[in-house]
Amino acid sequence: MKRSVFFISDSTGITVEALGRSVLSQFDGVTFAEQTLAFVDTPQKAADTVRQIQAASEHDGARPLIFYTFADEILADVIRQSGALTMDCLEIFVRPIEEELGITALHSAGRAHSMRDRDYQRRIDALNFAMGFDDGARLQGLHNADIVLIGVSRSGKTPTSLYLALHFGVFAANYPLVDEDLADDAIPTTLAPYKNKLYGLTIEPTRLTQIREQRRPGSQYAKSEKCEREVRAALRLYKANGIPYLDTTNRSVEELSSKILKESALLRQAGG
Amino acid sequence: MKRSVFFISDSTGITVEALGRSVLSQFDGVTFAEQTLAFVDTPQKAADTVRQIQAASEHDGARPLIFYTFADEILADVIRQSGALTMDCLEIFVRPIEEELGITALHSAGRAHSMRDRDYQRRIDALNFAMGFDDGARLQGLHNADIVLIGVSRSGKTPTSLYLALHFGVFAANYPLVDEDLADDAIPTTLAPYKNKLYGLTIEPTRLTQIREQRRPGSQYAKSEKCEREVRAALRLYKANGIPYLDTTNRSVEELSSKILKESALLRQAGG
Structure with missing residues (x-):
């Protein structure tokens, strides 16, 4: 049909x-x-x-x-x-x-999704923030973040940060957990002052391997043992430090963002 | 009330x-x-x-x-x-x-905004593309773009590219027009092969001055004469080359994206 x-x-x-x-x-x-x-x-x-x-x-x-x-x-x-x-x-x-x-509506076009949206400027500011603090690009100014997403490379941090910013006006930074960060179960020292803002992302190692393989075919980075080791170490780090976390494997950025907002009790300022 | x-x-x-x-x-x-x-x-x-x-x-x-x-x-x-x-x-x-x-609906929760959305993967791929091709970061691979937004610094290219990608699944690159590009009315040579994909953004010089002043107070970059000169030169470039363009001053990224889609006849694959 x-x-x-x-x-x-x-x-x-x-x-x-x-x-x-x-x-x-x-x-x-x-x-x-x-x-x-x-x-x-x-x-x-x-x-x-x-x-x-x-x-x-x-x-x-x-x-x-x-x-x-x-x-x-x-x-x-x-x-x-x-x-x-x-x-x-x-x-x-x-x-x-x-x-x-007991009042009459305005019946005027284009009120939603215009710059007259109360939260419009905040969403754009949040987006600029998320772009500036993508992938651990900057640490100075991180105290302005509402939330700092952490996770291994390609676990979904960037799209989730951008969605949180653009749709919900959340100042979301993200920081990649690399080998040095995963050597023990401690929070990376640069992030320690923001412990309460950290939110972990995890992903099934087999899915991570697929994604990395697509990005850098045949690389060491995409090897399944490496993916498994990184994911396991990140999970240990989250658990050891009481960092809340979510599995991104079967969740869209919309679902991830909504869940993160709900669980971190951040203000939801939807617009886009 | x-x-x-x-x-x-x-x-x-x-x-x-x-x-x-x-x-x-x-x-x-x-x-x-x-x-x-x-x-x-x-x-x-x-x-x-x-x-x-x-x-x-x-x-x-x-x-x-x-x-x-x-x-x-x-x-x-x-x-x-x-x-x-x-x-x-x-x-x-x-x-x-x-x-x-004459059929019964599924009545199942969370069908929208899930990874089962037909266009979900395309939207994420588009977002990764927009991030990689933000602010003229890369030129190689630009032939994969659906659209290339051009405009002077702070005219709204980045948020519009990201919205086009994340919400509509459009592969949107953006490229900043700097002094060298604005010296004459010719399309920058690196962009010339993609002429049909170019879409210009313009902005009122007084608004541009405000935005740049906020970013770099007291700078040469934010001076009103400089903003005016750049905006005028960019407009001349659009008109001389038949490049379609939009004024971003009073338009939200949602309005800009919808208008660009409508006018460039790009496929609209809404999701987020």
């Missing part, structure tokens, strides 16, 4: 796309041909969009699924008359809240 | 949080005290959550707003009986699609 899906918005479309994809992930055995149409903010663009929807409908022989959000009800009406299955993603929640609070 | 808001999920909570924040951005004059409760995946945790909701309700003297999503209807029921204004964020869309397609 195949269905065309459109995510349509008068703004970035990021919210409606994320929501729509979450909903669709609940359906197996259907091939969804997805398209995002962002910045549909004039009657002309809405009319063009309807033509695209109707062309897909004729081509598929089945009506497309539409996830949409418009501040302007006139544009929303144009989409609703497309003959597709249309699902309004914001208004459906705005209405009950208007009733609950 | 103040209201407590809870974003509750049996998984990362990222979708429900993004949606809820979009909805709330439509209301001015209300202070929302927001909390995300992720990985609420047992009856015990659901019961604890209800206690938190009820404590907030008593404290505020008004019922909280709840955006929630659960795969397990038993957990959802627990939340619905909290006395708060509860809004189910996925089921409300899953139902009409079940009817439309």
